[in-house]
Amino acid sequence: MFIDLLSWEFLLFSAFAIILVSSSIGLVRTVGFLGANIAFIFALLGPIGLASTLFFSGLGWGLTRVHLTAFRWAAILSATLLILVFIYMLDYEFLGLFLPDAARLSFLQTVGLSFLLFRILHVMIDARSDVIDRIDPAVYPNYLLAFTTFMMGPIQRYQDFRDQWADRTQAIEMTYEAHLDAGLRILWGLVKVYVIGTFIFRFALQPNTDVLALSLGEFWLQLVAFYFFLYMNFSGYCDVVIGIGSLMGIRPPENFNNPYFAQNIADFWLRQHRSLTLWLTDYVFNPVYKKALSSGSFASLPLAAGIIAAMLTMLVSGLWHGTTIGFLIFGLVHGTWLAIYRIWDHVLVARLGKKRLRKVRASWPGRVVGMAITLHAAAFAFLFFQLDTPSVVALLKGLL
């Protein structure tokens, strides 16, 4: 998807939004920001893309009202229906197994629908469990469509957005230096995307690469380059929108914390796309893990329950990341890495004891080995993230 963050149009639009949100109040602020967000989506996606986004947002609002009724079956049905509509609108590859081509929405060009889905589901679940006491109709549309988090997140929580919107919490300190820091962050993010990222991209794995034709050295270089390109591309984008959000008064959450320093794969996911990891932990991993432990079969097997929950979480993560078989494998690979890590951790604790293991891991050789293994494991999984379907199929056929 192409959007030019360096264009005068985007920079002027952002400046306009910053002035509008930070200097107006009440209805003018609410309606003005909503208008700006809708204009942004229209410029990005055109009339059909905007219509489909508004349809999905409206459906999300309606189904959230149904979800909050007293009936448990209505709650389950509304969430399921939303997910089914999402799968249909995004035209997942596996739909070809069930639907004729004429019944599929292959023409629809959408962006950000996956982020929108997770925002709607979060509000649904938290409002039903009273974590969110009230959904404010004046805040909710701007929460869903805010241009700062619309395209690629970070996945902000409703409470966080609402409290900043209502000035209950401050996005940044009211000092010149804090505002200068936000400006610097925007500029640094743009440098990461447009200068460093584009340089690394020259060496990175391409979607149509014939992996089996590469030498081991070429394969390693392209894979690691893609890992760092993706980091620069996505974290640079997050720097830009966090900087804009800070100046506007609604700062999106942090999404990255030097993932290449992660010492294990669980640590990696707390440093890479962190807002997604926290979402998946709250709404997939924890419920599945608790359910497994409370069921008879896994009550005395917490390790097995943890592995099953991690596998399922990563499967959801993979399918959320994209609609093709490559993303399914991407999720399965990460699920496998997490399972191996948990088993390995269990074995090491049994052999060395917790105290000694902590000491080994804190030593510099332990840290370097941990970082190197994690970086390569994460880079390998991104192979399936980047390759297109024909290349994934060719790779699997060649390997089997």
Next chain:
Amino acid sequence: MWSTLFPNRSIRMTMKILVAAGLVGVLFVFSATEVDFVYTGF
């Protein structure tokens, strides 16, 4: 990091403004670059 390198606030602010100006210059050179955002694919 900034506070450690430049404990004096005035010097720190001046340095930040200079770095910002430098980054603007770098971005001006790369302003014609087209970038695909990998995470927006769906």
